[in-house]
Amino acid sequence: MLEILGLLAQGFVVVFEPQNLLLIIAGCTLGLFIGAMPGLGSVNGVAILLPLTFLVPPTGAIIFLAAIYYGAMYGGAISSIMLGIPGASTAVATTFDGRPLAKQGLADKALIGAAVASFVGGTISVVLFTFFAPPLAHVALVFGAPEEFALMMLAFATFVGLGGDDIFKTLFSITIGLVLSAIGFDIISGEPRLVLWDITGFLHGVNFLVLAIGIYGIGEMLWTVEEHALGGGKSMLSDATVTVARTISALKEILKTWKTSVMGSLLGYFVGILPAAGATPGSLMAYGIAKQISKEPEKFGNGALEGVVAPEAANNAASTGSMLPMLTLGIPGSPTTAILLGGMVIWGLEPGPRLFVDHSEFVWGLIASLYAANLFTVIINIAFIPVFIKVLKTPFTILAPVIFTLCLIGGYAPTQDMHDVWLMIVFGIVGYLMRKLDYPLAPAVLAIVLGPLAEPALRQSLIISDGSFMIFFERFYAGPIMIAALILLFLPLFKKVYDRH
């Protein structure tokens, strides 16, 4: 314990060198804006800035990149709440309640709640990271395909509560998301799959962002255009204001949700450390559980503060967590950490179990910079909230074309292929038409993230077990997770049957 504190103190000495401190502040600010852009996430920021980091030594570079990473995680919530467009898959769950809050004129409360929860999630996870990295790395290592699939089932189980009342439409939404995610390429057989109408653009599959920006960006905006026309030119967004009194009362309310943020943080962190899972399942499960344990579950989806706090705490905690398999196993837990991993290779640092020993200055510098980045980002974020709120007050007919512009570029940026921009427009229009018929669309957006994680895990497990499903119940970690998933999945069904009798 003392030894760890000593190493951490050394890390802080590195962080508080003036140059590194400047890098953190610059990284957090830049990350915040990149994250707030629909279509751009921490992956873009980190990938594109990687070559710049040659100008500074490796420790400074990873500090800068970690700051961008954190900034972008905070920033993701901003576009989710203000525009209803999740900038990254990790921020989808934040839209469920963040958007309704903004529509009720409470965008300031939602934004502050998201910032505070992100801070709690970041802090708890980095403390856990500091003291329990090696034993948790072992858990991540033995986590194989059956465990991954069980975990995905648990994430799916939390879907059940997210759909609307129409079970067929919810089922439709989940399955179309899963099928769309199967387009492109079967990683097991290596064959191209579901290349629709033989258009080569489908070879790279349907990117999550294309569907998310299509549905939440283009589709939602068309919906708002309609509301705007019906409402006779009233502004669509909120008329939130920022005053000291409002902020204090918001903070008081946020403090009351501390249990939810702690739950979200712990859950997010543990899911985050599992290789390949990443922050999206973590934030989703945190949302689902927050709803399950809430005294007023009916408020969820209509602007419950806990519905913003839980996923935001979880996704920040998970992004710290996903650094663990990257550093100790060389396995990236998220696309962003995959790029960071590439950066480490460029700097000649070999990720793996020996990294903590051979390059302890680097590792502890990184950990200390996570503490610092977290603190700076929450301050910078809260300082910008009045600016964001001001932006929302722009007349709709000016804001709308700007948002459409950002959507179009956001759809192009991830793959740099016009095919994806067209696809996004199609999803937007179809999504708008479906939304008018009460199809729930959130399950489809989440399914497209979880599908590519679940399918290979299922098939790998079945190859290992020669087709026996018992493999999911026999193993030490997979068994309990799978049983929990099944209970969660069938609980609402049992409840319904019980209520009828």
Place this chain on the structure above:
Amino acid sequence: MFKTQHTLRKVVCAVGVSAMLAGIPVIGHAWEPQKPVEFVVMAGKGGGADKAVRLLQSIIAADKMAPVPFTPVNKPGGSGAEALVHMKGKQGDNHTIMFTLNSFYTTPLRQPGLGIDIATFTPVARMAEDTFLLWVHSDRKDINSVADFAKAAKAKGNKWIMAGTGKNSEDNLLTDFLNKAYGLDMKYVPYKGGGKVAKELAGKNADSTVNNPSEQLGFYEAGTTKALASFTDKRLPLFPNAPTFKELGKDYVYYMQRTVVGAPGMSKEAAAYYEGLFTKVFNSPKWQDYRNKKSLQGDLLTGDALMSYWKRERDVHEIMLKEMGAIK
């Protein structure tokens, strides 16, 4: 709608090139890129090829070797099919290059419908050849040689799990070789990416792998996994105790190319420019250092020599895929 885009690009390029020629009449001035160069990666983010591209990109940028940035674009779809089709559509483009692996041979062979002829691509430079070794977990104290391995794997029959990277991939070819050469019936389980494969072995979810050194290095250095033998001509300096399969009496050598390819029909001047640039990169201390650390083999190969190397390798892969039954 999607097809016209490509033709349009061609027109645009033609306009761009002619404008350039008109604007810069300096005779004898060598060709240089005018806009950011798209550096296509035939694999996903975070894999071995992607890491190498980001290193190449950063060497070019850090030492200011080129007047424009090189921007990596990942096109991993369909075992590289997506990247190959994209390159084919860039016919005559002087600002698109690609980093390839062995799927450069196998994907067009397995999917003739794509209409890809790799002989039309512009050879730039082979930067390295990656090597393969046979790995097991260090806790298997009973396995210290390929003979021990064969005995243990035989005893477990098809319960012995070999983790690899996708059906008909390089790992699958090597697994087939081992099965045939030692009379084994190992079960091949495909995972996404070599890093994941390495982790499955370290976590004991697989019994053996045929990873590249760069993928297993972290675990190897921590003493979690050990290398039994290498699929190379000579023993690798990093793993002096792992014999080659040649020494063990099996004449089997297999490498993975790491090569820079230009778009089909690229102008001679542009091809010469990229060849010169990547020769410079190849000889830079940073790339040489990376090659040593990751135990990469293979000399620099450019121009016609690279093209004949491709043709030879394609024929070799055709035979291997036929033997596997992956193609007819």
Place this chain on the structure above:
Amino acid sequence: MTVRTAELLMAILMGVFSIYLMVKSAELPIGWIEDEGPGGGTWPFWLSAIMLISCVGILYNWVRKKGSVATSDKTYIESHVLGDVVAVAGALIVTVALFSFIGIYGALPLFLIFYIRFMGKHSWSLTATLAVAIPVVIFYFFEITLKIILPKGITEPLFLPLYKIFL
């Protein structure tokens, strides 16, 4: 068209789409392959089948007149709203089509002028300011800072000197 009619059409359309997805999935093996586990088409095939079943379920509810959507005889899209929605959706499609021809910096100002001036009825001076300022900010943020090169179409030669200066 009433909401009820739209519900029927959407369910039929999606049902047909799911059949297409099933056919397309079946291009790869959809059964169990010895030593290889489920074939590459299995997962999407059965999921598309469930998709089809849910479409049938939606139709069943439609026939039984169950649920608020299936019984609603309100107009699907009000005619005075339809104009606005179609105009915006159409403008988006035209803008994206123009990306490949006159480039993002040709198409975006046109879209902005259309929306701000003709949909929003704002002044010409405001329109002009935004139609110039927004593309400039986008060029700076995406192309210079993030090095994401956006489509230029035939305007590309104009950008070559800018690349020289900024990149």
